[in-house]
Amino acid sequence: MTSETRGAFGRVGIWSGDLAASRKDDAGRKEIAEAVAELEELKYGTLWIGGSPSPEDAATVVAATRTITVATGILSIWDHTAEEVAARITGIEAEARGRFVLGLGVSHGPMVPQYTKPYSAMVAYLDALDASTPPLGSGHRVLAALGPKMLKLSAGRALGAHPYLVTAEHTAEARHALGPDALLAPELSVVLDPDLDRARTTARNMLSTYLGLPNYTHNLLRLGFSESDFEDGGSVRLLDALFALGDADRVRARAQEYFDAGADHIALQALAAEGRGTRMPRAEWRELASVFADEL
Helix, strand or coil: CCHHHHHHHCCEEEEEHHHCHHHCCHHHHHHHHHHHHHHHHCCCCEEEEECCCCHHHHHHHHHCCCCCEEEEECEECCCCCHHHHHHHHHHHHHHHCCCEEEEEECCCHHHCCCCCCHHHHHHHHHHHHHHCCCCCCHHHEEECCCCHHHHHHHHHHCCEECCCCCCHHHHHHHHHHHCCCCEECCEEEEEECCCHHHHHHHHHHHHHHHCCCHHHHHHHHHCCCCHHHHHHHCCHHHHHHHEEEECHHHHHHHHHHHHHHCCCCEEEEECCCCCCCCCCCHHHHHHHHHHCHHHC
């Protein structure tokens, strides 16, 4: 991967499920357009549309922006056939002019009735994208990857990997597995709140859902955590390893651990502090732009 390609992602991006227009009413879609335009003005490198977005979600964000890279983080291969995705992405790329990246993943068994042989399913999906007309080749996609096999596939069949809910230690392992040339763009969830107890409560509220998904828990067990770390929404040790919690200095220092471990780009997921409701975290995005001003 060239330095120009790495530069297209930038060092810091924003990851948010709130950017999926298909989950919103008209007012929500209008706010998405306003929010992504502001994120572009704030100089973030990439917008990651979180959850399991559709090609239409990507098209909405691309249409509302002009220069920022837009990526799906992550489109589930079980939700859309490769042929459907390739046909729709061709139109999106025509408008994006090289700033759209297709993030693909195998999702999770508890969420997908037809889930079976995820690695083989991903290989077959990539083969179908390569065979589409026009082909949607490796230079246009990244893969959600946690384990060694999927990381190796990310290096060989995509620009690289976009791991979700990982530690800095996993980032170092992923860099080793990917080699020096592939993109490594982990997600990092952030709670900008100087009250660490409250910040951990916010993090637990988010993490509890993911602790019911075996792909994540198996990966965390591989990293040396135990089943006891998953109890009651996550131990302090687990929370402090997976999240950037606290004031601006603590958050910046935690992100630097991921860069030092080999990340090329970090996709920040801002979590609104406990008690601030479920609104889109636009104030947090602005604050993070100040925290990471030297990286934007």
